Every structure is written in C-alpha cells, then in structure tokens.
Amino acid sequence: MTEHASRWLAPDERAEVALVLNGENAVLEAEPRRTLADAVRATGLTGTHLGCEHGVCGACTVLLDDEPVRSCLVLAVQAAGRRVDTVERLAAGGTLHPVQEAFLRHRALQCGFCTPGFVVLAEWLARREPDASEERVGEVVSSSLCRCTGYAPILAAVRDALGRR
Amino acid sequence: MSRTPHRAVGDDAPRRLDATLVSGAGCFVADVVRPRLAWARVVRSPLAHARLLAVRRGPALAAPGVVAVIAADDVPDVRIPIRIPFGALPEAEGALQPLLARDVVRYVGEPVAVVVAEDPGAAEDAAELVELELDELEPALDLERAPELVRIAARHGDVDDAFARADVVVRRRLGFQRQTAAPLEARGLVAEPGEDGRLTIWGAAKVKHWNRQTTAALLGLAPEALRLVEVDVGGGFGARGELYPEDVLVPFLALELGRPVKWVEDRAEHLVAANHAREQLHEIELAASADGRLLAFRDRSWCDQGAYVRTQGLLPAMLPGDHLPGPYAWEAFAVESAAVRTNRTPVGTYRAPGMTEATFVRERLVDLLAAELALDPVELRRRNLIAGEAIPFTFDRGPDVPPIVYESGDFAGDFERLLDVAGYDTIRREVADRRARGETVGVGVAAGVELGAIGPFEDAWVHVDPDGTVVVRCGVASLGQGVETVLAQIAADELAVELERVVVRHHDTDEIASGFGSYASRSTVVAGNAVALAARALRERAQADGLPLEAAGEVAARFEKAHPSFSFGAALSIVAVDAETGVVRSERHVVAHDVGRAVNPALLRGQLVGAAAQGIGAALYEELPYDEAGQPLAISLADYLLPTAGELPPIEVVVIEHPTAGNPLGVKGGGEAGMVTAPAAVANAVGDALGGAGAQLERLPLSPPRIRALLRGPTGLSTGSTDSETVEGET
Numbered sequence: 001m002t003e004h005a006s007r008w009l010a011p012d013e014r015a016e017v018a019l020v021l022n023g024e025n026a027v028l029e030a031e032p033r034r035t036l037a038d039a040v041r042a043t044g045l046t047g048t049h050l051g052c053e054h055g056v057c058g059a060c061t062v063l064l065d066d067e068p069v070r071s072c073l074v075l076a077v078q079a080a081g082r083r084v085d086t087v088e089r090l091a092a093g094g095t096l097h098p099v100q101e102a103f104l105r106h107r108a109l110q111c112g113f114c115t116p117g118f119v120v121l122a123e124w125l126a127r128r129e130p131d132a133s134e135e136r137v138g139e140v141v142s143s144s145l146c147r148c149t150g151y152a153p154i155l156a157a158v159r160d161a162l163g164r165r
Numbered sequence: 166m167s168r169t170p171h172r173a174v175g176d177d178a179p180r181r182l183d184a185t186l187v188s189g190a191g192c193f194v195a196d197v198v199r200p201r202l203a204w205a206r207v208v209r210s211p212l213a214h215a216r217l218l219a220v221r222r223g224p225a226l227a228a229p230g231v232v233a234v235i236a237a238d239d240v241p242d243v244r245i246p247i248r249i250p251f252g253a254l255p256e257a258e259g260a261l262q263p264l265l266a267r268d269v270v271r272y273v274g275e276p277v278a279v280v281v282a283e284d285p286g287a288a289e290d291a292a293e294l295v296e297l298e299l300d301e302l303e304p305a306l307d308l309e310r311a312p313e314l315v316r317i318a319a320r321h322g323d324v325d326d327a328f329a330r331a332d333v334v335v336r337r338r339l340g341f342q343r344q345t346a347a348p349l350e351a352r353g354l355v356a357e358p359g360e361d362g363r364l365t366i367w368g369a370a371k372v373k374h375w376n377r378q379t380t381a382a383l384l385g386l387a388p389e390a391l392r393l394v395e396v397d398v399g400g401g402f403g404a405r406g407e408l409y410p411e412d413v414l415v416p417f418l419a420l421e422l423g424r425p426v427k428w429v430e431d432r433a434e435h436l437v438a439a440n441h442a443r444e445q446l447h448e449i450e451l452a453a454s455a456d457g458r459l460l461a462f463r464d465r466s467w468c469d470q471g472a473y474v475r476t477q478g479l480l481p482a483m484l485p486g487d488h489l490p491g492p493y494a495w496e497a498f499a500v501e502s503a504a505v506r507t508n509r510t511p512v513g514t515y516r517a518p519g520m521t522e523a524t525f526v527r528e529r530l531v532d533l534l535a536a537e538l539a540l541d542p543v544e545l546r547r548r549n550l551i552a553g554e555a556i557p558f559t560f561d562r563g564p565d566v567p568p569i570v571y572e573s574g575d576f577a578g579d580f581e582r583l584l585d586v587a588g589y590d591t592i593r594r595e596v597a598d599r600r601a602r603g604e605t606v607g608v609g610v611a612a613g614v615e616l617g618a619i620g621p622f623e624d625a626w627v628h629v630d631p632d633g634t635v636v637v638r639c640g641v642a643s644l645g646q647g648v649e650t651v652l653a654q655i656a657a658d659e660l661a662v663e664l665e666r667v668v669v670r671h672h673d674t675d676e677i678a679s680g681f682g683s684y685a686s687r688s689t690v691v692a693g694n695a696v697a698l699a700a701r702a703l704r705e706r707a708q709a710d711g712l713p714l715e716a717a718g719e720v721a722a723r724f725e726k727a728h729p730s731f732s733f734g735a736a737l738s739i740v741a742v743d744a745e746t747g748v749v750r751s752e753r754h755v756v757a758h759d760v761g762r763a764v765n766p767a768l769l770r771g772q773l774v775g776a777a778a779q780g781i782g783a784a785l786y787e788e789l790p791y792d793e794a795g796q797p798l799a800i801s802l803a804d805y806l807l808p809t810a811g812e813l814p815p816i817e818v819v820v821i822e823h824p825t826a827g828n829p830l831g832v833k834g835g836g837e838a839g840m841v842t843a844p845a846a847v848a849n850a851v852g853d854a855l856g857g858a859g860a861q862l863e864r865l866p867l868s869p870p871r872i873r874a875l876l877r878g879p880t881g882l883s884t885g886s887t888d889s890e891t892v893e894g895e896t
Contacts, residue, residue, distance in 0.1 A: 034286075049350070051350065054433075096187065112182065112645065113349040
C-alpha cells in the first residue's frame with residue numbers, strides 16, 4: 001500500500017493521482033469521485049469512449065496493470081501508482097498495431113464508437129492467451145457491445161490477430 | 166485523362182474513416198472541447214403524468230459553480246415541428262413537444278428545467294437540487310384505451326367480397342414491443358457563439374440542414390446565423406440526429422450566456438429521452454382459398470405515439486397501410502391504424518420503421534394460415550409472391566391515398582434464391598431429424614419489402630482542385646454506414662479517376678447549401694445519383710471545352726425523386742428452444758435483399774448483417790417495458806438487452822442485384838433491409854419449433870418467460886415442470 005492512498009480526501013478536494021499512463025509517468029488531477037474514464041479523457045486521450053457509464057457496453061475498456069477494466073467503473077484515485085494503458089498506446093508512433101490492422105482487414109467496425117474498447121480487449125487477449133480457443137475468443141468478445149456489425153467481423157478480426165502473433 | 170481500368174463502383178473499397186476510428190483518434194461530440202465551456206444538465210420529469218405546479222430553482226442556483234437554471238418561462242413558447250411533410254396531419258398540431266414542460270409533464274424523462282454549471286459534475290449535482298412540485302395525474306398506458314389522435318385508413322379492392330369467397334380465415338392479435346435504436350454513442354451537443362454573432366453547433370447528425378433551419382426559426386434567428394457541424398457519429402439507426410428539445414435548448418443557452426455550452430447525454434437519460442419506436446398492437450384477419458391463394462386481409466391497429474408527436478409526425482400510424490400488403494398479390498385489403506397518445510417516451514423511427522412491425526404481423530399470419538392448410542409455409546409463399554413478370558406492380562388505394570408501386574424486381578425468384586443458398590430442403594430434413602431426437606428446433610422464413618430512397622431530392626457539387634483532388638460536396642450524414650466512401654466511389658467512377666483522389670465534404674452547413682440528410686435508405690440512391698450526375702456533367706463540360714477537369718469549374722446537379730422505392734427481401738432463420746428454461750437460441754440467419762446494384766458490396770453486406778443482428782435482438786431480447794404508474798423499467802443497458810457476440814448466430818447474406826430503371830445508377834436502398842424480415846423470420850422459426858404451442862405466440866420479444874408460458878399453455882407441450890411461476894414482463 002503506497003502512502004498517498006492512505007489519506008482521506010474531502011469530496012471536493014482534488015487528488016493528484018500519479019500513475020504510468022501509456023508508458024509515461026503522469027499525474028491526473030481528480031476529485032475522489034471522478035472515474036478513471038473521465039480523468040483519462042480529460043488529458044486529451046479521448047479514444048476511451050463512454051457508451052453507458054454503468055459497466056455494460058465495454059467501450060471504455062482500458063488496461064489497469066495489464067488487466068482489462070471498464071474505466072467507467074474504476075475511480076481515478078484507484079489507479080494511483082498503477083499502470084494504465086488506453087487505445088492510444090497501440091498505434092503510438094503512427095503505425096497501426098497488428099490487432100488494429102486485423103480490425104481494418106475484417107471491416108470489424110462501422111460507426112467506430114465501440115471499437116477502441118474491443119481493440120484494447122483484443123490486444124490483451126492476443127498477448128495473454130495467444131492460443132485462446134474459438135470459444136474463449138467468443139467469450140471475451142461477448143463482454144462488450146457493438147450495435148453495428150453483428151460481431152462476426154469482430155470475432156474474425158480477433159481470431160486473425162491471434163493467429164498472426 | 167484516360168479511364169482507369171479499375172471501376173470504383175462495385176468494388177469493395179476500404180472505408181475512409183476506419184484507420185482513424187480504430188486508433189481511437191475519431192472526434193465524437195463528447196470529445197469537442199472549447200474555451201470557457203459551460204455544461205448543461207437537463208432536469209427531467211420523474212412522473213409519467215402530472216400537473217407541474219412549480220419549479221423551485223433557488224437551492225440549485227445557490228450551488229457551487231452554477232451559472233444558470235432555466236425552466237419553461239425562460240425559453241420561447243414554441244413546439245418542435247414535424248420534419249416529414251406527409252407525417253404532418255393537422256391532428257398532430259396539438260400534440261407537439263415544447264422545449265421544456267409547461268404546466269403538465271407527460272412522460273418520465275420529459276425535460277422540465279436545465280442547469281448550467283462550470284463543470285459537468287457541478288451541473289449534475291445542482292440538477293438534483295431543482296425541486297419540482299407535481300400533482301400526479303392518471304397516466305394513459307393501455308394502447309386500446311389511450312386517447313386517439315387520428316385514425317388512418319388505406320383500402321385496396323373489395324375486401325368484403327374477398328372474405329365472402331374465402332375458404333379459410335385466420336385471425337390473431339399480435340403485438341410488437343417498444344424498442345429504441347440504442348446507438349452506442351448517446352446524443353450530445355456543443356454550441357458556441359462566435360464574435361460575428363453566429364452560433365456554431367457541433368454534434369449534428371442525420372438531418373443537419375432541416376435542424377439548422379428549424380432551430381433558427383424556433384429561436385427567432387435567420388438560418389444563416391447557425392452553423393451545424395457533424396463530427397463523428399456513433400451510430401444513428403433513425404433516432405440520433407432528429408431535432409429534440411435539447412437541440413434547441415443548448416443553442417438557446419449558449420446565446421443567452423454568451424459562452425459555449427456543452428451537453429452530453431448519459432445512457433439512463435438516452436433510454437427515456439431519445440425516440441422510442443415500434444410499439445403497436447394489431448388485430449388482423451386473413452382470408453385465403455383452400456388451395457392456398459391469399460385473397461385479402463383486414464387489420465386494425467393501435468400505434469403508440471407516446472406523449473408527444475415528434476419530428477417524424479404521425480408516421481407510426483401511417484405506415485401499416487404502406488407495409489402490411491408486402492410482397493403478395495392481394496386482391497384486397499383494408500387497414501385502419503389509430504395513432505394513440507400515451508404517457509410514455511415519444512415514438513419516432515428506428516431502422517425499417519413500420520415495415521418491421523408490419524412484416525412480423527403479416528408473416529406470422531401467413532405461417533398460421535399454412536398450418537391451417539397443412540402446407541409448408543415456404544410453399545404457401547411460393548404460391549403468392551409477386552413474380553418478376555408481374556412487376557411493375559401497383560396496389561391502387563383509391564383517390565385519396567397514393568398507390569403502392571413496386572417498380573422493379575422479382576419477388577418470387579428472389580425468394581427461391583434465398584431458399585437455394587440457405588439449402589431449405591436440407592434444413593427441413595435436419596430439423597425433422599433433430600426433433601426426432603427430442604430437440605425443440607424450428608426453421609422460419611419471412612418475406613417483405615423495404616421502403617427506401619425517399620426524396621424529394623438531393624444536391625451535389627463537384628469540382629477538381631488544382632492539385633487534382635476531386636471535391637464532392639453533398640448534404641448527407643455519415644452515421645457509421647460509410648456513405649462518404651460510397652459517394653467517393655461513384656464520383657471516381659464517373660470521372661475515371663483513382664478513388665484516393667476524391668474527398669467528400671458533408672460535415673458543415675457552411676460548406677453545403679442544402680441537404681436532406683441520411684435516413685430511409687436514401688443516401689446511396691438519392692445523393693449517389695446526384696453525385697453521379699454532377700460528376701458526369703463536370704466530365705462532359707471538360708470534354709466539350711477541351712479543358713482538364715481542374716479547369717472546368719464546379720458543377721452542381723440535383724437528383725429528384727418524387728416517390729420512394731420498394732425493394733424485396735427475405736430471410737430464413739433457424740432456432741433451438743430450451744423447453745425447460747424457455748431460452749431461444751438463434752442458430753443461423755440468412756438474409757436476402759434486392760439492392761438494385763451494389764456500389765460497395767462489402768459495405769452493403771455489413772449493413773444487411775448489422776440490421777439483421779438488430780432484428781434478432783428485437784425478436785428475442787430488446788424491450789422497453791413500463792410499470793402501471795408509467796415508470797420505465799429498462800433504464801440501463803443491463804435492462805435493455807442488446808445482443809452480444811454470445812447470442813448472435815452467423816448471419817449470411819444473399820445480395821441480389823436487379824438494377825432499377827428508376828435512377829441512373831440502378832441502385833435501391835439497403836440500409837434497413839436486414840431488419841425488415843428478421844423479427845418475423847425468427848418468430849416463425851420459434852413458432853415452428855413450438856408446434857401447436859407456437860400458434861399462440863402473440864408478442865415480441867420471445868423472452869424465456871413468454872416461451873415458458875407458451876409451453877405451459879392449454880395446447881402447449883408438457884415440460885414436466887410443476888412450477889407455478891408468474892410471467893415476468895407481461896403487462
């Protein structure tokens with residue numbers, strides 16, 4: 001337990017949340033009730049989208065210490081001292097990540113609003129479980145909502161991303 | 166310039182925005198940030214129906230960071246008008262929605278006040294402090310007893326005579342549930358007054374130009390005083406982009422406060438504030454001859470308008486008369502639809518409005534008739550679908566109602582294509598084998614027509630910059646469907662240039678003089694043909710004058726379309742039912758549609774699959790129920806169940822191309838087609854699986870409680886279960 005997490009904050013007091021955001025040290029200013037999603041978006045990283053703000057749709061999925069979380073259900077202060085990775089990290093340097101290339105190849109997006117959440121989730125799965133079965137891919141993809149595609153191209157893109165790693 | 170060997174039309178060109186969107190680099194309205202931004206939060210009615218005696222704003226005004234609190238007396242006493250001319254009957258006039266509730270609140274979620282504060286949290290906190298004094302009134306919730314705004318009738322032929330000659334008549338009461346489009350991005354707006362006194366509004370979608378003109382009129386401004394800008398839009402499906410109270414309130418506040426104001430809707434708001442759709446009850450009877458010839462039908466329906474008539478007017482009650490006849494050669498029909506006003510969220514359109522509900526009602530009856538006649542449902546349809554040689558085909562509806570004209574296609578032939586591709590005979594055998602092994606499985610089909618390509622016209626402008634960039638300007642809206650890619654392909658094809666050289670500008674009302682927008686499967690047909698005409702004229706002008714395209718200036722063209730077009734579609738669905746839990750599993754879905762000509766087949770398939778996926782959601786999961794006090798019971802995405810990858814089956818597409826002579830490109834609409842037949846096909850598959858019990862199926866969605874109730878019914882299969890549970894969700 002780090003020291004800064006052990007003090008009570010007033011509701012309107014702004015905490016300085018030091019963390020590693022997309023591989024860089026960063027400090028987010030956030031009152032205790034601010035969600036990680038809002039705090040990350042306030043830094044200009046607006047690829048993390050809010051589709052429901054109650055943890056169902058998955059558009060706001062980010063990695064927290066390398067595990068996917070719904071950033072609308074995590075408070076910014078809970079990220080203190082931890083690593084947060086958003087969709088923006090994947091194409092850092094202007095080159096699309098192989099998972100993103102797979103999404104393009106399979107036309108796995110229409111409006112694109114849910115896409116960052118799926119891409120973050122898919123990259124995590126490809127790295128963590130490169131041998132994931134078809135059933136496991138379906139299970140992971142079924143955790144998030146897409147209203148446009150009917151999911152088949154997303155499933156195909158994720159399978160492809162796994163196969164090519 | 167020589168024509169490139171590669172034709173852009175007909176090519177699976179990649180979409181232009183994908184690389185940006187997949188990187189998270191898109192700009193959606195919530196991402197728009199301006200200096201000195203103030204945030205709006207809408208205070209909404211907590212009751213379905215009540216007298217509004219007072220709005221006490223003192224405590225909210227005193228809260229930290231609050232800039233303003235407004236209620237009805239602070240805003241213009243105007244009503245949001247109807248956008249669609251034929252939906253604007255005089256009976257709707259008294260039911261239009263004010264910007265903020267005046268004297269009475271009429272649905273849970275109705276805007277009553279708006280709080281503006283320095284940050285979104287402060288606005289939301291202060292909104293909780295606005296006190297509403299409400300005197301509760303009885304809500305109207307029952308469709309058959311709610312006040313009727315108008316009854317709309319359509320007739321063809323001699324119905325009484327046809328029924329008198331019938332050998333078989335089947336009747337049912339069938340209900341389609343309340344739904345909403347539920348795009349993954351909820352609504353939002355940013356409005357900013359400029360130094361020149363003009364106002365820029367980000368967050369427009371679907372119908373920018375009408376919204377600009379109407380917002381200006383409601384605020385007493387000239388249309389030129391407003392600039393509407395479309396940023397990336399996270400799905401539309403009919404609901405996003407219509408003119409809602411917030412679309413006028415946010416610009417009003419920005420002008421009043423002299424600073425930019427931002428409003429981003431949350432999901433709980435969206436589910437009560439954005440348009441709902443679909444809720445209808447039908448009493449239908451269908452007459453046929455003993456040899457399976459469909460003669461006539463009569464239908465009475467109650468179509469919920471909700472608490473107000475919104476921008477799409479009385480469309481819900483006008484559409485059954487257009488869509489119930491469908492693809493069969495009826496001798497006669499009579500349709501009477503009541504628009505009823507209830508104390509629920511107002512009803513607008515959602516992908517394939519009217520046609521989806523009508524197709525469910527008609528196609529269920531066709532299946533019930535097939536059972537009555539001991540005919541295969543496929544065979545019954547074969548005997549009645551309008552054949553290619555009978556098209557163009559017209560249903561005359563008397564002097565006061567425009568006829569229904571099917572201008573091109575081959576309904577009977579297209580239906581056979583679906584059956585061939587799906588392998589119907591094999592499926593039938595497999596279903597029989599599985600039933601013999603004790604499984605509760607079924608196959609269902611449905612046929613329907615999509616109405617699309619609505620006019621009246623679209624304008625397009627094309628010129629070529631000195632660097633060779635082809636600039637296409639057109640007032641359509643990009644909602645995720647890929648219209649900018651399709652229009653670029655059409656321009657590239659006409660000008661014989663590489664696709665990469667074409668840019669499509671559609672985002673900004675300052676750059677585009679006019680536009681009707683994107684709805685009713687119209688963009689590829691109406692805007693696409695306008696772009697084709699403009700590009701062709703530019704090429705001809707350059708050739709005639711011996712000039713390069715770059716020197717030929719800008720050419721404008723208009724494509725006019727006096728009547729909408731209908732195109733045929735059909736679907737086949739296979740389901741398995743768990744007889745114990747009542748869970749229906751969609752195993753396979755095949756959708757066929759006549760698109761005339763596919764400009765970008767891959768994008769078109771994406772539209773058909775996506776729409777069919779939503780239709781399966783309608784059949785099995787999605788519903789917006791209310792309790793007896795008019796409180797909405799689905800106020801989160803944990804209640805309003807959008808299908809996930811775990812529920813949806815593989816969806817196959819059969820793209821049929823019978824080009825129409827009705828426009829130069831030969832294209833027909835396709836954005837909604839996958840939806841039209843999906844709920845009907847799934848419901849027929851469930852009906853098939855349940856056998857006799859399925860005949861009593863009368864309302865969607867086919868949720869586990871409804872399926873269990875059907876199975877327990879008097880004619881139902883015995884499940885061996887002795888439980889006495891009540892049926893949740895039945896009201």
